[in-house]
Amino acid sequence: MKSSTTISMTHFGTKHKTNIFKSIHKQLFTEFKKGQMGYSTIAIIGQSCLGSAAAMVLLMGEMNTLLKMALLFFVTIFCMAFNGAVLAQLRPLTTFNLLILSVVFNTLIILVHIL
Template sequence: MKIMELYVKNLREFKKGERGYSTIGIIIQSCLGSIAAMYILIQGAGILQMVQLFLVTMCCMGFNASVLSQRPAKVTFNLFIISIVVSTIVLILNLM
């Protein structure tokens, strides 16, 4: 239940300063996505790497598109979380 409380608290904060947090979010997820993409490509250019690269790219682009198209704050916040989680998981998998 703590995770849900943390989510709701952060979503409220995101809604208050949506424009600023969206800008910071784009920078953060773009940097993390770029690092994940770099480590994916270090592993080679096989089909598995291309699938991982596709996932990371689509998640990052989804968040960026939601910010640019001014989707509701909840949608944008959820896409930010998804983008960060996917990039982090792929990065960890490629560091092993």
């Protein structure tokens, strides 16, 4: 192999496409990690209020009772998972991802029932 005459290929000229969601997630996570104690405190208050609003909208809506209770279960579990992650001082990435999951799910529940 030492006397090989092949030219090694580099990928210097190729453009690597990055996913915009991964880029945003990385930037937000970096900021969250810097001030984790303060952001976690604010996030507990905010996502708990959002979860309460989602629960209220679910209970006020006209829907099959079994489906309503199943969605209410997930709203509660996602909110409690984030609160538990903060209290247990889990890794910042786990805590941040649970926050995103909780906020997105609760926001979708509210938007679906409003529209």
